[in-house]
Amino acid sequence: MSERADRLLSDADRELVAGLPLSEPQRELVATALALLRDCAVPGRHEVAAALRTVSGAVQCGLHVESSIGRASICAEGAAIAAAAAAGDTAIETIVAVLDTGDGWRVVTPCGLCRELISDYSPDATVIDYDASLDEPVRPVPVMELLPGKTTRRWK
Numbered sequence: 001m002s003e004r005a006d007r008l009l010s011d012a013d014r015e016l017v018a019g020l021p022l023s024e025p026q027r028e029l030v031a032t033a034l035a036l037l038r039d040c041a042v043p044g045r046h047e048v049a050a051a052l053r054t055v056s057g058a059v060q061c062g063l064h065v066e067s068s069i070g071r072a073s074i075c076a077e078g079a080a081i082a083a084a085a086a087a088g089d090t091a092i093e094t095i096v097a098v099l100d101t102g103d104g105w106r107v108v109t110p111c112g113l114c115r116e117l118i119s120d121y122s123p124d125a126t127v128i129d130y131d132a133s134l135d136e137p138v139r140p141v142p143v144m145e146l147l148p149g150k151t152t153r154r155w156k
């Protein structure tokens with residue numbers, strides 16, 4: 001667990017993260033995103049935090065930035081990908097986002113735009129996803145499984 005996560009996660013947080021049906025590196029990524037949320041969440045402004053690990057092992061984080069004009073808002077996943085791009089390393093191995101629910105937190109599924117963005121940069125990425133219809137809602141999923149109708153437009 002990172003120093004930040006070690007400092008900011010409560011015992012209840014640690015217990016919830018430890019109980020997730022994920023690999024240890026995936027749980028560490030959830031803890032990293034949750035530590036950012038615990039550090040920086042502001043209701044109505046910063047309610048989602050994301051963490052990604054690249055193929056090289058680097059970890060980058062991003063915080064959701066809400067705008068008074070909805071479509072100007074920036075998702076946490078996009079902010080994390082921007083941080084990865086600034087570091088020159090956008091080959092995402094795994095990405096996760098966590099949501100401040102007001103009375104707690106949970107993993108959140110990426111929106112459609114973020115599914116496109118993640119798959120544009122890393123079609124082989126794994127998303128730690130949340131699907132409330134499942135008995136075990138948190139699970140690792142290949143990003144392309146979340147985006148069966150991905151646009152085929154090629155960008156240069």
Ligand SMILES: [Zn+2]
Pocket residue numbers: 075076077078110111112113114115
């Ligand atoms: Zn999004």
